[in-house]
Amino acid sequence: MTNLVHQLQHQPQSRDGLRVLSASRMKTFTSCHRKYWYNYVEQHPYIKNMGQIRGTSVHKSVEEKFRDIKSGNVQNVDPLLVYDDTFGKEMSNSPGTVFVRSEYDLGMKMVRLYDFQGRIPAQVEQEFILPFPDSENPICMIHGFMDQVYSWGLVDMKTTYAKPKLGVLGYDLQFILYNWAYTQLYGEKPQAVIWQHLRTGEDIIADVQGEEKLRYTIRAVQELLETLKITEWHKEAVGEIPIELFERNPGTACMMCSYRVPCLGRED
Numbered sequence: 217m218t219n220l221v222h223q224l225q226h227q228p229q230s231r232d233g234l235r236v237l238s239a240s241r242m243k244t245f246t247s248c249h250r251k252y253w254y255n256y257v258e259q260h261p262y263i264k265n266m267g268q269i270r271g272t273s274v275h276k277s278v279e280e281k282f283r284d285i286k287s288g289n290v291q292n293v294d295p296l297l298v299y300d301d302t303f304g305k306e307m308s309n310s311p312g313t314v315f316v317r318s319e320y321d322l323g324m325k326m327v328r329l330y331d332f333q334g335r336i337p338a339q340v341e342q343e344f345i346l347p348f349p350d351s352e353n354p355i356c357m358i359h360g361f362m363d364q365v366y367s368w369g370l371v372d373m374k375t376t377y378a379k380p381k382l383g384v385l386g387y388d389l390q391f392i393l394y395n396w397a398y399t400q401l402y403g404e405k406p407q408a409v410i411w412q413h414l415r416t417g418e419d420i421i422a423d424v425q426g427e428e429k430l431r432y433t434i435r436a437v438q439e440l441l442e443t444l445k446i447t448e449w450h451k452e453a454v455g456e457i458p459i460e461l462f463e464r465n466p467g468t469a470c471m472m473c474s475y476r477v478p479c480l481g482r483e484d
């Protein structure tokens with residue numbers, strides 16, 4: 217992350233008076249307001265679980281290998297070594313996380329089976345920071361990274377066990393925002409927005425286009441902006457932000473949530 221973006225995200229407003237929100241921040245807020253509180257308000261010490269460490273390590277190895285391929289130089293990046301190295305560093309940064317061999321092996325298998333010659337992206341980790349929903353009447357800036365950009369669209373890699381239901385994926389805020397950002401950056405809609413399941417090698421097309429999905433996203437952004445205004449008022453008036461402003465949304469996502477213990481009071 218550049219210093220500029222880091223500064224913008226940690227200040228109430230950007231230089232233009234517009235708040236900067238990331239696509240992942242939006243996704244966290246809509247999935248569970250309480251999780252947002254832990255992550256972004258309290259900034260609770262974040263302990264990555266094995267699945268998240270595996271995901272980070274796979275992403276890093278694929279990214280580094282594609283940068284190597286696209287450099288045109290003699291290729292000397294071994295993605296398996298990058299995976300192993302990143303995994304080790306991530307584990308050292310997550311004291312308390314118990315190493316699970318099968319999780320490590322699963323990520324290693326994903327990298328080994330990755331088809332680096334099948335399709336080569338025009339850009340990897342494409343960063344964007346754009347006025348939302350447009351430059352005419354912006355309500356905020358949206359910042360994010362797209363894993364892989366192609367002339368025809370974009371790909372986001374996923375290392376999870378489960379695949380999303382198509383109907384749910386169609387309302388995934390991160391993917392709607394990627395679709396929107398691609399259109400803003402390149403002047404045309406992507407032909408395909410792909411949720412790439414690295415465990416099975418399957419490409420799942422996300423149906424994230426259309427005015428209705430953009431309106432849904434605008435409403436979610438407005439809700440977060442409104443909530444942030446209220447939190448600032450509380451901070452100024454009483455010096456703290458009550459956790460109750462951010463309600464829990466208990467469900468299956470709690471199983472993978474890093475804040476399960478402080479939130480629910482128990483591990484199981």
Ligand code: SF4
Nearest residue numbers: 248251465470473479
């Ligand atoms: S444990 Fe569940 S309810 Fe609590 S913050 Fe995480 S996702 Fe939300």
